[in-house]
Amino acid sequence: MKGWCIWILQKSKSLGTADKLSFLKTSTKAVQLGVGQDPTGALSIPIYQTATFCHPCFGESTGYDYSRSGNPTRRILETGIARLDGGAGGFAYASGMAALTNLLLLFKQGDHLIVTEDLYGGTFRLLDKIFSQYGLAATFVDTSDSELVALAIKDETKAILLETPTNPLLKVADIGKISAMAREKGLLTIVDNTFMTPYLQRPLSMGADLVVYSATKFLAGHNDVVAGLIVAKSEELAERIYFLQNSVGAVLGPQDSWLVIRGMKTLGVRLDRQTENAQTIAGWLAGHKAVRRVFYPGLETHPGHLLLKEQARGFGAVVSFELLDKSAAEQILNKVKLISFAESLGGVETLITFPAYQTHADIDPLERERLGINDRLLRLSVGIEDVDDLLADLEQALIGEEVYV
C-alpha cells in the first residue's frame, strides 16, 4: 500500500510540472499532447475510465478525488489546450454549448453582454431564450465595426462576446482593438475561436480574457466526438471557471477527451490542407455564374481580408456562398455526392450546411434575412479530400443552374 501510495503521489506531481514546452510552435505542442505524461511511458495516454479515486490513506489525496472534479485523461486535454492558447487554465465540457453555458454562468442577474450579431444559432438561442429569463441581457451588434461595439457599452455591460470569423458570414472583428477597449472599461473579452483554433489565431495573445471552442469542429476534426473547451488567461478567471465546471458538472468523459487529444495531434496538417482546399474552392465559386457572392476571408475582396491576415496565420476552411436563387441552393444540397449534407463543420470530410434551416433555424426569420442568412446561402466546411474531386462534385451539383442566369 505504501509503495503504491508514493508512486501515485509522484505521478500526480509530475503531471503538474511547469511548462517546458512553451517555446515550441503550436503544431508541435499539439502533436506532443500527453507525451511523456504517463508513468508507464505509454506514448498515447490511457483512458482513465473511472468515476472515483482511492485515497492512499486518510487525509491524503493523489490529487484526484472524483472524475467530475478532475480526471487524468481530461486533464491532459485541459492543460494541453491551455498551453496551445497561452492561458492559465483549460476546461473540457460535454459540448461546445455546455462550455458556453458555463461561461455565461460567470454573470449574474442584471448584467449585460455585447455579442456578435451573426453568431452561431445555438449561442443565440441560449442567450435569447434561456439566459434572458435569468435577467442576463444581450445586445447583438456587428462586431466587425469596432465603433458599433463601443456605442453598445452600457453601465451594466460586463463582457464582449466575439465570434470571429463569424458563423456563417465570416465577418472579422478586430480582437486587439476591441479587447483594449474592453480592458479600459473593465469588461471581459471572450472569443469563440472555433473556426480558427489556436493553430491559426490566438486571441489571448491579443488581449482577450477567455477563449471558448466547440472542440467538435476543427480541434477534434473527425466528426466523431461532441466536446467543448474553455481557456482562461488569468489564474483568477481559471479558478472561477473551475468552480462552475465542478459545480454544474457538464464535463467531458474520458473516452471523448482521449478522442479530442488524438484529433488535436494532426491539427496542423489538417488545417494546412483544409485551408488550401478552401482557398481554391472559394476562388472557383467566385467565378461561377450561378453564385452571387462568396464569403471567404482568404479572398482579397473580402472586407475582413487584411485584418484577418494580420491577426491570424490562415483564413480557415469555412466558405459560405450565396446563390442566385433558392432552387439552386436546394439543387446543390440534393445533388452533392462526395460532399455530405449535414450539420457541423471542421472535420476531415467536407460537409455542406443550409444555415437558415439547420444551424441558424432558431433565429427569427426577419432577423436572419437582415443578417444575410437567407435561403440562398450555403455553408461549406472544406475537408482534406483532393480538391479536384470536391470541385468536380460541386460542378456536377450545379449543372443545369446556369441556364437560369
Added chain:
Amino acid sequence: MKFGTRILHTGNEIEQTTGAVSIPVFHASTFKQNKVDEFGPYEYARSGNPTRDALEAIIAKLEGGAGGFAFSSGMAAISSVLLLFSPGDHIVVCEDVYGGTYRVLTGLFNRLGMEVTFVDFTDPAKIKAALRRNTKAVYAETPSNPLLKITDLRAVSAIAKENGLLSMVDNTFLTPYLQRPIELGIDIVIHSATKYLGGHSDLLAGLVVAADKQTAGRINYIQSSFGAVLGPQDCWLLMRGIKTLKARMDMHQNGARKLAEWLSQCPEVKEVYFPGLPDHPGKKIHDSQADGPGGIVSFRMQSEEMTKRLLENVKLSALAVSLGAVESIISYPVTMSHAGMHPDHRARTGVTGELIRLSVGLEDPGDLIEDLAAAISK
C-alpha cells in the same frame, strides 16, 4: 413482466439494422441528410444520438415516465432540471440533500435569482409550512444522503399537486428497481447514474425522467440548448451496467443488511442508519413505497478519534468519494461528499466528524465485517 426481465428486454436492446444484441457506440457528431426538405431522425449528436437514445428510452421505461434524458454527470442532470425555473422562483429542498446539489443551489442558482428553503422532509407539515406564493417545486432525496432519512413520497406528491408545484426526487440511492417515484405521483426523477445504475465506478453520468410529455419537452429543450449531454461511450457503458442492476442490487442489499446488523452490536458504534433495521424511524413509510432498503449504511462512532482510526485502518473498502459500485467504498461525508455544505448546515443536519458512510459492495459480507472489526479494534 417482472423488473429483472424488464431491464434486459426494454424493447431497445437490439439494434434494428444489423440485429446486434449490443447497441453500437455511435461516435458520429453529425448525420448526413438526404433531402433538403426531408431531414432524417438524427441531425447533430448534441440534439440526438442513437446510442444515447437507446439509453434514454431504457431509463424512461424502467421509471415509467414519458421521456428520459442522459447528462454528462449527476450534477449536470440536476443543473439542467434547475434551469426549468426562473428568477424569483422558490423551491423547497430536503435539508440533508447531497452536498453538490446544495452547492449549486446556494453558490450558483442564487445568483440567477432563484430562492431556496431547506427543511426536514421527514415531516410533511414542515414542507407545507415552507411554501410561499412564489414556490414552484419541491425537491426530495429518499433515503437521504448520508443519514438515510425517509420522505413520504405520496405526501410530497400530494402537496405538490394541491399547490400546483413540480415534485422532483433524486432516486440515486434506490434506482427504479427498488423505488419508482413516478408511480407514487412524482413529476421528475433524477439519478446520478455514476452510482448503482452504472455500478462499476467507471463512468460519470446523470439521468432524468419526466412523468409527462409536456415536462419531457421542456427538459429536452434544455438538454439540447445547454448541451451537457452524455458521450456515446459512456452511454454504452451505462446500458451495460443496467443489465446487471437487479443482480447487483440484490447482493448489495444482502451485504448492507448484514453489515448494519453487525454494526448495531458494536459497542464502539453509537448509532446505525439503515432503513432495513427494524428500529429505523422511517421504516414503515419506506416499506410502503420501496421494495428494499438499498446498499448504503451510515454509522456514527462514539468519538471522532475512533472514526479517524477506523478510516485509517480499513483495508478492503476503498476510501473514496462516490458510492453504488461493485467495490465497497467507505467515505467521510464531512470532508468528502458534503464538503460543499456550509459548516452550520452540516452541524444542524447531523453531518459531523463521527459519521461514516459505507457503500456496501459485492464482496463477501463476512470479509467486510472482519476488515471493519480489525480496523475498529486497532
